[in-house]
Amino acid sequence: MSALDxxxxxxxxxxxxxxxxxxxxxxxxxxxxxxxxxxAAARTAWEEHFAPLLVLSPPVPPPETLWAHLHDALGFEVISDRSSSDRGLVEEDVPYTDDLPATAEIIHLRRSLGRWRVTSVMMSMAVAAGLVSLVLVRPDLLRAPTPAPVQVAEAPPAKAEPAPLRPMLVAVMLNEQQDPWCVIREGAPDGKLTLTLLHPLPDDGQDRELWIVGDDSVPKSLGIIGPAGLSIDPAVETAPGRLMAVSREPKGGSPTGTPTGPIFATGKLVKVMDL
Amino acid sequence: MRDAETLDIAELLTRVPSGDEGAFATLYRQTGPHLYGVALRITRDRSSAEDVVQDVLTKLWSGAARFEAGRGSPLGWLLTMARNRALDLIARRGRDAPLPEEFDELPDPAEDALSALAGREDASRLHACLAVLTDDQRRAILVAFFEGATHEEAAEKLETPLGTVKSWVRRGLLKLKGCLGS
Structure with a gap:
């Protein structure tokens, strides 16, 4: 029974x-x-009742720039020509499937990422949708504890204008069960790359290491994830569309500089506006 | 015609989260103007409306929003997301602008909703139930819905005292729900 009549x-x-x-x-x-x-069900019911009305709202052509912005935000590599024919409008460009160096570690990573692409279709999205909304609406809730600030800001603060949109990159990292395991955000407000755990670190005597897959398809380590997550200055090239992965490694992290253990969680960076 | 279109968008919606850029481009072409139209009517600001469309499509691409069969019209579902995002945005940023000139030549959907719904099979129940409302109740609800108007804004547009408009909305919603069922 609901709390409301x-x-x-x-x-x-x-x-x-x-x-x-x-x-x-x-x-x-x-x-x-x-x-x-x-x-919540009462809200959804009204949304569904009214949805047919929205289809009646007259369409308005969006500005041409919107498509370019989307392209940029989602990390598409090939800019399509919108006048070209219907299917195959954009050349298929799926990295991480055919052109990776053939080391065992990377093949393993690749296979896991490939599986992620497929199984993500079936994952329970309600949870992830909620998380992304949470990241957008209440980033403070997901911010990992950061060390006391030691640097002094180099530039004076910008004069108070209406708050501009702050682009940031977000990845919801899913584990093998397709459950969100942690959330990564980079950008506003502090410019750091922050990993926030949604579940405690497994207590199995091993470390979890965070990787980003670069343009050269080689995973680069971003560090070992601690009990409070991870917060680093992103010295690596982050970009929309990049794949992120967490691997299981011996204590102290991968001894070889590339992932040696199984992939524990994966996700893809997308650019969002912190509205 | 309508069915083919519906199927098509539903199919595109299933292909987009798995990384199909071609499907994404087609979806953008087919639904972008609808999304932008809904967002612009509510935010009344072009840049905000772009943000809304971008946000909705990013959620689709990343898999954070997913269409489930059985949720009615896929286009209606997409537009509901855009409308919600636009309402969130004006709740935070406020809104202090007239309807942009893009709408000057376009029909007011709040005015022709009843006749426009008449021919649509998927909306026959909504159409019948809206027809049960008094003209005032229906108009108050439709103005609020399409423009994301507050009671105050609706009262101004309808040139009617605030209390009267609130009561039209409230009674209209109850009557509508009684007719639509749960």
């Missing part, structure tokens, strides 16, 4: 979906939805 719930959920519920009331309704499935 039926009539109140109908109107509140309806006003939320219409958009007439604003300010704190809107936020509180969202909190209620998270706590009470019946309230």
């Amino acid at each position: 039926r009539e109140t719930l109908t109107v509140l959920a309806g006003e939320y979906v219409l958009g007439t519920l604003r300010g704190r009331a809107r936020q509180e309704f969202e909190t209620l939805c998270e706590m009470d499935p019946e309230i």
Whole structure:
């Protein structure tokens, strides 16, 4: 039974979906939805009732720049010509499948990443969707504890203008069971690359090491993940579309500089705007 | 025609999260103007509307948002996401602009919703239930829905006292729910 009587719930959920519920009331309704499935269901029901109306909203051609921005944000490598024919509009460009150096470690990594691409289709996305929203809406919740600041800012703070959009890169890293295991974000507000654990580190006497796969298809270590996650200055080239992986390694990390253990979690960086 | 289009978008939605750039480009071409139209009508700001479209499509590409069969029209689902994002955005940034000129020549969907829904098989129930509302209730709800209007904005647009508009929305929603069922 919901905490709200039926009539109140109908109107509140309806006003939320219409958009007439604003300010704190809107936020509180969202909190209620998270706590009470019946309230969330009332919201979804209104969304589905009204969805056919949205299709009636007259289309407006978006600016040409939007496609380029999307391309950039998603890390597509080939800019398509929008006047070209329908299928195969964009040349298929799937890295990490055929052109990796043939060392055993990398083949292993590649295979795991390939499997990730396929099985991600079936994973439970509700969880990941919630996480991405959480990263966007409440980045503070996911920020790993950072060491006390020691550097002094080199540039004076910019003058107070309306807060600009802050691009950042986010990857939700899934383990073999396709459960989100940690979240990586890089960019605003501190420019660091931060890994936040969503589950405790396994207590198996081994370390977990974070890797990024570069343009040359070679994984580069970003460090060993500690109990509080990881927070580093991203000296590596991060970019949208890059694959990230966590491998299981002996204590102290991979002795060879490339992943030696099985892949523990993988994810792909996407650029998002911290609205 | 409608069915072919629906199937097509549904299929594209399943191909996009697995990294199919061609499907993504086709999806963008087919749905971009709809997404942008919905987002621009609510945010009334071109740059914000672009952010909304980008956010929705990024979530699709990364697999963070996923269409489930049985959730009705795939285009309706996509547009609902865009609308929600646009509402979140104006909730945080506010909105203080008239409807952009892009809409000058376009019909007002709040005005023709009833007749536009009439021919659509997937919306017959919504159409019948909207028809049960009084003209005032229906108009208040549709203005709020399409423009993401607050009660105050709807009252201004409808040139009606605030209390009256609130009551139209409330009674209209209850009547609509009674007709639509759960």
